[in-house]
Amino acid sequence: MKLDVLGLFAACSYALDCVEAELVHVTNKHAKRVAYMSICTAEQIGISGKPLQDLAACALLHDNALTQYIQEELHSDIAQAAVSQQFPNLGLHCSFGEDNVIKLPFHTDVTNVILYHHENANGSGPFHKKWDEIPLFARIIHLCDLLDVMCRATSFTTDTWQRANDLLLKINGSIADEECVHAFIQAFPEKHFLTLGDDDLDARLWAKVPRIKQDLNFTQIKSLADFFAQIVDYKSPFTSTHSIGVAEHARKLSLFMGLEQETSEKMYLAGALHDIGKVAVGNEILEKPGRLTDEEFTIMKHHAAYTYYILSEIDDFEELRDWAAFHHERLDGTGYPFGRSADELSVPERMMSCVDIYQALTESRPYKQGMSHEKTCSILQDMADKGWLDPDIVTQVDLCFQKEQ
Structure with a gap:
């Protein structure tokens, strides 16, 4: 059967956004925005073709274990998590997510991308891995996810742009590695960054990673x-x-x-x-x-x-x-x-x-x-x-x- 697998993942990303909005109040199209930012950042590092497709898939699914984590670790107390916005044992959320995607039909090896997508460059993340131990795709998704959550923008303005730049300066070399921060800055001068809230985000994402049906x-x-x-x-x-x-x-x-x-x-x-x-x-x-x-x-x-x-x-x-x-x-x-x-x-x-x-x-x-x-x-x-x-x-x-x- 031929299936639009990336389209399925995009549909799933909407479902995940609905859950995540209850927790950290991310705005509409969070996962797609993370995917688009990740793709543009990766292109600056020379990534193209099927690896780019897999990066988009991982970015769309980076929080695939959120509902599982809430039920098994927080005992379904979504209200408590929404109030505190603190998630004990965050590594468990990453481990669940990694296990969930192992059997999905990726084109390339994406081992540890979901597992380490909350790792910090200086080793202060849940698994204490430093930037050179973390897959590039995990580092890119971590940076883009963090930016989108911290900005929490319903519209992207010069104010949002300034907050993002302040955050990049603050986390460069500690939370995010210098290679990814530099690539993001190259990919997103102010004019491009301000388009992240535009209605044509979906079309621009799929223009960069065409949805080719896979025979499964x-x-x-x-x-x-x-x-x-x-x-x-x-x-x-x-x-x-x-x-x-x-x-x-x-x-x-x-x-x-x-x-x-x-x-x-x-x-x-x-x-x-x-x-x-x-x-x-x-x-x-x-x-x-x-x-x-x-x-x-x-x-x-x-x-x-x-x-x-x-x-x-x-x-x-x-x-x-x-x-x-x-x-x-x-x-x-x-x-x-x-x-x-x-x-x-x-x-x-x-x-x-x-x-x-x-x-x-x-x-x-x-x-x-x-x-x-x-x-x-x-x-x-x-x-x-x-x-x-x-x-x-x-x-x-x-x-x-x-x-x-």
């Missing part, structure tokens, strides 16, 4: 899918295995129903991505054990639309985007986010709706025990009788998963 086997697709699902599922421990479960069930049902192998692989990826929009929804709603108020439910429903818009950024991904984003649509047109009706919903989209509900009902959560297969299928059949779900697919779900429990 299912092992690689599964690694990508599992990577994205983990980011979504770590957002809330209440749904900590939901996306992976939907992905696995979607693929299994596809094969059971006789769909082509490639379709089943696409269904796995779409299943892993179906809830990526939930990263833009607050945990106070995601983790509410009781019934949501009408207002809270309206906010929760936005996650499907967020999934649609996040995945729309990926080139030639419309089919999988719709399979992922339409999992709350109903055949009678009463679903969301777009109120699609039966003649507008394909078989994979109908399947994803059933699989999502099946997984949600059968999985245990902190506030409920998962239902049996029989009870779940009776609920699915009732929804089919009401005209919400496809009755033929509900029957296939029953037959396919009846031996699992």
Whole structure:
């Protein structure tokens, strides 16, 4: 299967920005801005071609373990982290991130880039590595990430430019190494720096690192899918295995129903991505054990639309985007986010709706025990009788998963 992998990473970067905005109040397009600054800096050092593509990917994913770190190290206390803006054991966040990207389809060796992206040139970082022990890409990302977080600009003005220059003077040779600081200054005279807040940042980034589709086997697709699902599922421990479960069930049902192998692989990826929009929804709603108020439910429903818009950024991904984003649509047109009706919903989209509900009902959560297969299928059949779900697919779900429990 050919995939716009950089586009997938860019979509992921938006999801990560939503989480990071709660913690250190980074502004919109933080990851993309770090990627663009990193690329321009690296070009001054003579980096080009596929290594430049991999630098962009690492910059987009530099904080990929943020949701995992919050759950495992801060015990999901995102509010405490947002107030203090202090992160104990920062190295653990880097270690998680490094482990997460090991199986992703890079072109070159990016070992330790994520692991050491918070290291300081003078050895005062979490792993106490000095600049000559740190990969160049990690040093570049560290500098650009620090600049963007410290500036926290909603617009880039001469004032922002001055703050950035003051910071560069202060950290040169200590927090950041002289080679990277010099390259950044060469890449970003004031006029160029002030464009970092412009609306065409995306276009300029992709002009420097064209998004070339990669031909991936299912092992690689599964690694990508599992990577994205983990980011979504770590957002809330209440749904900590939901996306992976939907992905696995979607693929299994596809094969059971006789769909082509490639379709089943696409269904796995779409299943892993179906809830990526939930990263833009607050945990106070995601983790509410009781019934949501009408207002809270309206906010929760936005996650499907967020999934649609996040995945729309990926080139030639419309089919999988719709399979992922339409999992709350109903055949009678009463679903969301777009109120699609039966003649507008394909078989994979109908399947994803059933699989999502099946997984949600059968999985245990902190506030409920998962239902049996029989009870779940009776609920699915009732929804089919009401005209919400496809009755033929509900029957296939029953037959396919009846031996699992």
